Amino acid sequence: MISATDLRLTFGKGTPLENPALRGMSLTVNQGEFVTVIGSNGAGKSTFLNALAGEVMVDSGQIIVDNLDVTRLPTHKRAARVARVFQDPLAGTCENLSIEENLALAIKRGQSRGLTSAVKKQYLGQFRESLATLKLGLENRLGDKMGLLSGGQRQAVSLLMASLTPSSILLLDEHTAALDPKTANFVLELTQQIIEEQKLTALMVTHSMKQALEVGSRTVMLHQGQVVFDIAGKDRDGLEVKDLLGLFEKQRGLEVDDDSLLLG
Amino acid sequence: MLSEIAFYGALETGLIYGLVAFGIYLSFRVLDFPDLTVDGSFPLGAAVAAMLIIEGWNPWLATGCAVLAGMAAGAVTAILNVKLNILNLLASILTMIALYSVNLRIMGRPNVALLTEETVLTPWYDLGLAFHQVPVLLFTLVAIVSLILLWRFMKSETGLAMRATGANARMARAQGIATGGMIILGVALSNGLVGLAGALFAQSQGAADVTMGVGVIVIGLASLIGGEAVITPSTVVRALLACVVGAIIYRLAIAFALNADVLGLQAQDLNLITAVLVTLAIVLPGVRTKIASRFTSKKA
Numbered sequence: 001m002i003s004a005t006d007l008r009l010t011f012g013k014g015t016p017l018e019n020p021a022l023r024g025m026s027l028t029v030n031q032g033e034f035v036t037v038i039g040s041n042g043a044g045k046s047t048f049l050n051a052l053a054g055e056v057m058v059d060s061g062q063i064i065v066d067n068l069d070v071t072r073l074p075t076h077k078r079a080a081r082v083a084r085v086f087q088d089p090l091a092g093t094c095e096n097l098s099i100e101e102n103l104a105l106a107i108k109r110g111q112s113r114g115l116t117s118a119v120k121k122q123y124l125g126q127f128r129e130s131l132a133t134l135k136l137g138l139e140n141r142l143g144d145k146m147g148l149l150s151g152g153q154r155q156a157v158s159l160l161m162a163s164l165t166p167s168s169i170l171l172l173d174e175h176t177a178a179l180d181p182k183t184a185n186f187v188l189e190l191t192q193q194i195i196e197e198q199k200l201t202a203l204m205v206t207h208s209m210k211q212a213l214e215v216g217s218r219t220v221m222l223h224q225g226q227v228v229f230d231i232a233g234k235d236r237d238g239l240e241v242k243d244l245l246g247l248f249e250k251q252r253g254l255e256v257d258d259d260s261l262l263l264g
Numbered sequence: 265m266l267s268e269i270a271f272y273g274a275l276e277t278g279l280i281y282g283l284v285a286f287g288i289y290l291s292f293r294v295l296d297f298p299d300l301t302v303d304g305s306f307p308l309g310a311a312v313a314a315m316l317i318i319e320g321w322n323p324w325l326a327t328g329c330a331v332l333a334g335m336a337a338g339a340v341t342a343i344l345n346v347k348l349n350i351l352n353l354l355a356s357i358l359t360m361i362a363l364y365s366v367n368l369r370i371m372g373r374p375n376v377a378l379l380t381e382e383t384v385l386t387p388w389y390d391l392g393l394a395f396h397q398v399p400v401l402l403f404t405l406v407a408i409v410s411l412i413l414l415w416r417f418m419k420s421e422t423g424l425a426m427r428a429t430g431a432n433a434r435m436a437r438a439q440g441i442a443t444g445g446m447i448i449l450g451v452a453l454s455n456g457l458v459g460l461a462g463a464l465f466a467q468s469q470g471a472a473d474v475t476m477g478v479g480v481i482v483i484g485l486a487s488l489i490g491g492e493a494v495i496t497p498s499t500v501v502r503a504l505l506a507c508v509v510g511a512i513i514y515r516l517a518i519a520f521a522l523n524a525d526v527l528g529l530q531a532q533d534l535n536l537i538t539a540v541l542v543t544l545a546i547v548l549p550g551v552r553t554k555i556a557s558r559f560t561s562k563k564a
Contacts, residue, residue, distance in 0.1 A: 117421075
């Protein structure tokens with residue numbers, strides 16, 4: 001279980017560019033939940049994810065991951081519990097390392113690393129098996145450099161890497177946004193499949209309201225660094241984008257002016 | 265043409281600079297950390313080894329201490345960068361400058377002669393090889409052992425974590441790698457190798473000198489870049505081989521330039537030749553692709 005309580009974070013404090021990104025953000029994600037997070041630009045989605053991952057430190061508030069207070073822990077000390085896929089397909093993998101080396105890095109996520117060979121023979125079977133589920137033929141290209149793969153292929157491998165070892169939560173940061181529509185669909189389906197099969201707890205940030213409602217079991221909308229609404233179960237079933245917009249306006253008394261949210 | 269002695273001399277220094285190139289490969293290529301500490305850690309290794317040998321230490325033990333001293337110097341640079349957030353290049357310059365004083369302190373004077381002392385080379389002269397062949401044999405062995413150890417390390421879990429740190433630090437952190445620690449370890453290892461090179465250089469030249477580090481970084485880079493032009497560094501082992509091959513080619517090129525009377529070059533032109541060679545090595549691959557692309561675009 002992940003719980004974030006009253007997270008506050010202001011960038012550029014005391015400067016003319018002062019920007020309060022999180023203003024009392026609270027969210028609890030139960031085990032096995034797949035939460036989609038939406039919000040307009042500047043709503044604090046990415047900052048929230050970065051705060052959970054440890055890439056940014058919150059000014060105040062508390063983050064608990066499976067009974068461990070991680071609020072002040074740096075990224076690498078949270079990695080055993082927090083898995084992540086980035087928006088940029090090039091960010092989640094190392095292009096000058098081979099596919100098997102990337103997977104070997106991921107299989108030791110959050111564990112100590114010694115001087116034994118990184119790519120062990122006993123891993124190869126598992127690597128081939130997981131790669132085969134992608135149906136991209138990568139299981140026969142273990143020694144190829146990551147840089148030879150397309151953005152979609154690399155994002156698929158990033159997903160695989162994030163799910164290679166157990167985690168308390170999987171963070172997906174608009175991980176299909178930089179891909180073409182067909183590839184984005186493929187990666188999204190793969191995401192659902194992996195989360196379902198491994199019964200993962202996941203938090204997916206998306207820019208598309210449609211995607212937010214179609215995928216996952218719960219939807220949270222952020223606005224100005226806070227949760228404005230949080231729907232799951234029956235309330236969420238059958239909900240459409242226009243209902244979501246209505247909800248948002250009712251909650252805030254505001255018009256949604258971000259076109260990209262409507263178009264998504 | 266080169267005399268036999270000049271040829272072996274070029275091999276001997278080339279093999280030593282191959283070790284420097286290993287170190288520079290670690291910092292510049294693996295960690296993407298432009299580290300100039302080497303100009304100070306090379307004479308540091310020489311100074312430590314020379315003083316301990318004069319004290320009567322076993323030369324191998326003295327050389328081991330030189331490696332440790334080099335590692336400490338590298339660790340200082342990396343800690344300045346990682347813990348105190350000083351720009352990597354500047355951090356290395358600070359350490360380099362500081363080492364000049366440290367080296368003078370260690371030696372107590374600007375240079376120390378080792379000509380009459382027992383060095384790591386001494387026992388090898390009994391093998392019956394020609395005088396100028398002995399260092400080449402020993403340094404070849406040292407280079408091979410270092411290459412194999414480095415190669416195994418790069419393929420290990422920790423080594424892979426280090427490569428990921430240099431290539432994609434954000435991804436490395438997300439995989440639970442303490443990137444700061446990896447930078448400290450890597451830059452320390454890099455300067456340990458340079459300290460080893462300095463210690464061997466002092467023993468083969470018969471002296472340690474406080475100025476012997478000037479330009480080591482450029483020579484190491486020249487070796488690295490030149491080697492990469494000859495052997496494409498597509499794998500770790502090829503990249504390491506490129507370091508040694510590049511260093512030897514570089515020394516041979518220098519020896520040839522200085523020995524070819526037609527060019528009229530003299531010993532004092534060494535640094536100028538080095539700078540020209542490095543510039544060519546950096547620029548030429550780019551020019552080659554530019555010409556090639558112009559060719560293909562005309563066809564199309």
